[in-house]
Amino acid sequence: MNDDQSLLTDAAGRLFGDLALRREEDFTTLWTLVEEAGFPLLLVPEADGGFGGRWRDAFAVLRLAGYHALPLPLGEAILAAWLLNRCNLAQVEGLTTIAPRVEGVFVEGRFTGSVAGVPWGQEAANIVALLNGTLIVLSCGDSVSIEPHENPAAEARDTLHFERALAPNAPCGIDLTALGALIRTAQIAGAMDAALAQSIAYANERVQFGKPIGKFQTLQHNLAVFAEEAAAVNCAGQAAFAAADKYDGVAGFEIAAAKLRANMAVGVGTSTAHQVHGAIGFTREYSLHTLTRRLWSWRSEFGNDRLWSQRLGDQVIAAGAAAFWANLTERSDA
Amino acid sequence: MSSSTQISAPQSMRTFRVLPFTPPPGASGLRQQVRAFLADNMPPTDAPYRANSWTVGDREFSRKLGQAGYIAMIWPKQYGGHERHPLERYIVLEELLAAGAPVGMHWIADRQSGPLILRFGTEKQRMMFLPRIAAGELFGCIGMSEPGSGSDLASVRTRAIRDGDGWRVSGQKVWTTNAHNAGLMIALLRTGEPGGRQEGLTQFLIDLTAPGVTVRPIIDLAGGHDFNEVFFDDLFIPDDMRVGAEGDGWKQVTAELSLERSGPERYMSCFALFLEMVRRAGPTPDAAMTALIGRLSAEMWTLRHMSMSTAAQLAAGNDPTLEAAIVKDLGNSFEQELPRLVQAAADADLDLSSNEDLARLLALLLQISPSFSLRGGTREILRGIIARSLGLR
Numbered sequence: 001m002n003d004d005q006s007l008l009t010d011a012a013g014r015l016f017g018d019l020a021l022r023r024e025e026d027f028t029t030l031w032t033l034v035e036e037a038g039f040p041l042l043l044v045p046e047a048d049g050g051f052g053g054r055w056r057d058a059f060a061v062l063r064l065a066g067y068h069a070l071p072l073p074l075g076e077a078i079l080a081a082w083l084l085n086r087c088n089l090a091q092v093e094g095l096t097t098i099a100p101r102v103e104g105v106f107v108e109g110r111f112t113g114s115v116a117g118v119p120w121g122q123e124a125a126n127i128v129a130l131l132n133g134t135l136i137v138l139s140c141g142d143s144v145s146i147e148p149h150e151n152p153a154a155e156a157r158d159t160l161h162f163e164r165a166l167a168p169n170a171p172c173g174i175d176l177t178a179l180g181a182l183i184r185t186a187q188i189a190g191a192m193d194a195a196l197a198q199s200i201a202y203a204n205e206r207v208q209f210g211k212p213i214g215k216f217q218t219l220q221h222n223l224a225v226f227a228e229e230a231a232a233v234n235c236a237g238q239a240a241f242a243a244a245d246k247y248d249g250v251a252g253f254e255i256a257a258a259k260l261r262a263n264m265a266v267g268v269g270t271s272t273a274h275q276v277h278g279a280i281g282f283t284r285e286y287s288l289h290t291l292t293r294r295l296w297s298w299r300s301e302f303g304n305d306r307l308w309s310q311r312l313g314d315q316v317i318a319a320g321a322a323a324f325w326a327n328l329t330e331r332s333d334a
Numbered sequence: 335m336s337s338s339t340q341i342s343a344p345q346s347m348r349t350f351r352v353l354p355f356t357p358p359p360g361a362s363g364l365r366q367q368v369r370a371f372l373a374d375n376m377p378p379t380d381a382p383y384r385a386n387s388w389t390v391g392d393r394e395f396s397r398k399l400g401q402a403g404y405i406a407m408i409w410p411k412q413y414g415g416h417e418r419h420p421l422e423r424y425i426v427l428e429e430l431l432a433a434g435a436p437v438g439m440h441w442i443a444d445r446q447s448g449p450l451i452l453r454f455g456t457e458k459q460r461m462m463f464l465p466r467i468a469a470g471e472l473f474g475c476i477g478m479s480e481p482g483s484g485s486d487l488a489s490v491r492t493r494a495i496r497d498g499d500g501w502r503v504s505g506q507k508v509w510t511t512n513a514h515n516a517g518l519m520i521a522l523l524r525t526g527e528p529g530g531r532q533e534g535l536t537q538f539l540i541d542l543t544a545p546g547v548t549v550r551p552i553i554d555l556a557g558g559h560d561f562n563e564v565f566f567d568d569l570f571i572p573d574d575m576r577v578g579a580e581g582d583g584w585k586q587v588t589a590e591l592s593l594e595r596s597g598p599e600r601y602m603s604c605f606a607l608f609l610e611m612v613r614r615a616g617p618t619p620d621a622a623m624t625a626l627i628g629r630l631s632a633e634m635w636t637l638r639h640m641s642m643s644t645a646a647q648l649a650a651g652n653d654p655t656l657e658a659a660i661v662k663d664l665g666n667s668f669e670q671e672l673p674r675l676v677q678a679a680a681d682a683d684l685d686l687s688s689n690e691d692l693a694r695l696l697a698l699l700l701q702i703s704p705s706f707s708l709r710g711g712t713r714e715i716l717r718g719i720i721a722r723s724l725g726l727r
């Protein structure tokens with residue numbers, strides 16, 4: 001980690017930790033603090049008024065967002081700002097989120113249809129969506145109706161309907177699902193580490209049979225496996241973000257591998273965390289669920305195991321066995 | 335703790351540190367050199383020998399690797415080494431394993447016997463052994479386990495007793511991989527009081543051709559001969575073949591185990607089987623096979639980055655005991671599960687008694703994969719090490 005990055009992570013860690021304590025407060029208050037700190041423009045070049053960060057900086061920040069179960073669409077906003085910049089569209093005022101799913105038509109600069117699963121669509125000012133290779137920027141004020149929805153972690157995932165809404169647009173050859181998967185991978189890495197830390201702290205504290213339960217070998221081994229899975233996600237996440245730097249966001253192989261590996265780790269992480277905590281972890285009062293419910297939700301978002309194993313499998317099969325190793329090494333060599 | 339509590343990791347908790355793998359410039363050129371070398375020199379091997387190939391020995395091939403400068407890559411030139419960067423060595427190792435090259439003859443000497451001598455040995459010992467190891471002419475083996483001491487290595491019983499300017503040894507080592515090919519064993523022996531623990535252990539260099547040494551094969555369940563039992567009957571070891579100070583054996587062995595556990599061989603033992611499965615799947619496999627190939631690729635890609643990160647830790651002079659334990663345990667679980675998954679997903683008519691490459695690779699790996707989570711420290715011992723780093727022990 002270089003000095004710039006540790007300044008960034010120190011600032012992010014402090015802010016997100018503070019916001020985690022205030023998670024019951026209203027959305028706009030919390031979001032304003034993140035926006036004022038400049039985080040949404042993390043990946044926008046300095047010349048264009050942004051922070052000029054690299055994808056690997058975004059990993060460090062979004063991992064912390066996951067660690068603190070930040071109840072805000074920071075990854076989405078970072079991604080939206082990067083996409084606008086990358087497609088030579090102007091940045092827009094207010095919270096800009098992204099649309100995981102789009103249905104509809106875009107003709108003569110106007111969008112008719114709906115966007116679904118939109119993180120905090122109701123609170124957002126704009127939504128960036130990708131439709132048949134065209135990036136469009138919808139203004140939420142133009143929507144004709146909004147259906148609020150929530151994922152199992154109670155994070156807003158709204159549906160918005162539009163009729164002939166005028167939208168700035170540009171051609172865009174980027175896979176939005178993959179980039180969404182990339183940000184979720186960093187969040188999963190952080191939430192896995194946090195659930196691990198919380199489980200270990202609890203295991204050292206909770207006494208049964210006259211000693212801390214963490215002294216029982218079965219628990220030690222289960223937590224060791226949990227730590228292995230958390231390590232795998234963190235390593236995969238860092239490698240995928242490094243590839244995003246190398247390939248300017250278009251790292252299809254690495255993102256597929258990393259999101260799939262992250263999805264695979266969620267099962268071990270969440271089940272071990274809850275097993276170690278016993279009944280207390282199953283309560284609304286205790287904070288473990290702010291992590292585990294997000295992990296279960298994020299495992300589906302921007303591609304479940306089926307989607308990514310198919311896509312990754314397709315890539316490997318298309319290249320053929322003889323090219324597998326050469327491709328793997330070529331992509332990671334400088 | 336309420337639902338709006340900030341998570342703070344326990345002070346004593348250590349987790350996997352990720353370090354970027356940054357070899358000196360020219361890494362991909364080095365890969366091409368190794369691939370060209372293999373194209374010219376790799377002996378024609380039968381499919382099953384390309385699996386787990388770091389236990390498959392070929393004297394002639396090891397000598398050629400030595401001549402080409404692919405053994406002892408990071409040792410000083412005065413001992414026959416090539417003063418390359420540790421991450422260049424890593425690149426060469428993974429290329430050799432990916433190709434399924436038979437590197438078992440020199441693997442242990444290059445990985446751990448040589449580095450141990452370099453670090454703790456005397457100048458005389460270095461001159462005596464290192465150049466021959468580097469040349470691919472002298473091979474090594476690890477004399478740690480005994481019939482009564484497996485996981486509990488500190489309970490080693492075989493004693494070395496002072497006798498003039500040397501030591502007398504009677505006793506036995508077991509599971510000694512490569513002892514039937516090796517000229518050199520690094521043995522962990524008890525020089526302190528019988529019944530002692532860590533403190534009374536010392537390492538020695540044992541010439542396996544000396545009188546008083548008997549090597550007997552142990553045939554594994556698949557009919558292979560890789561490991562042995564080694565008996566010492568009133569063997570004399572000159573004191574100048576002691577490595578490090580008397581009583582320092584445990585400390586040295588711990589350093590050695592980090593080298594033993596951290597390499598790419600800990601997740602690549604079944605790589606040949608994976609490739610053969612992809613080859614057989616052809617361009618249009620069904621969805622289940624495609625998904626399995628995707629899943630295994632994701633796991634392998636992740637393990638490779640974890641292994642490279644651990645190599646970078648080692649190269650930076652950090653102690654990667656935790657990272658090595660994590661990569662080995664996760665890697666072993668992966669390579670152990672792979673044969674089962676291939677067996678489950680292969681064509682329903684795949685016949686394990688047939689001569690097809692996939693069948694023969696699978697048949698072999700189903701049988702030898704239980705050893706992956708035993709050799710080099712068992713799964714349970716590794717998880718204990720990880721739990722200690724997490725602050726649970």
Ligand SMILES: Cc1cc2nc3c(=O)[nH]c(=O)nc-3n(C[C@H](O)[C@H](O)[C@H](O)COP(=O)(O)OP(=O)(O)OC[C@H]3O[C@@H](n4cnc5c(N)ncnc54)[C@H](O)[C@@H]3O)c2cc1C
Nearest residue numbers: 476477478479484485509510511705708709710711712714
């Ligand atoms: C293919 C192969 C090659 C080998 N090559 C070498 C070699 O070259 N040189 C060498 O010195 N040794 C070698 N070994 C030996 C290897 O290091 C030992 O097998 C290993 O350390 C375990 O010892 P053990 O077999 O005596 O099993 P044990 O220690 O008896 O263990 C049996 C079971 O009990 C578990 N167990 C033991 N203690 C605990 C505990 N405290 N908590 C929980 N579970 C526990 C173990 O994990 C294991 O599952 C080799 C082994 C194999 C399989």
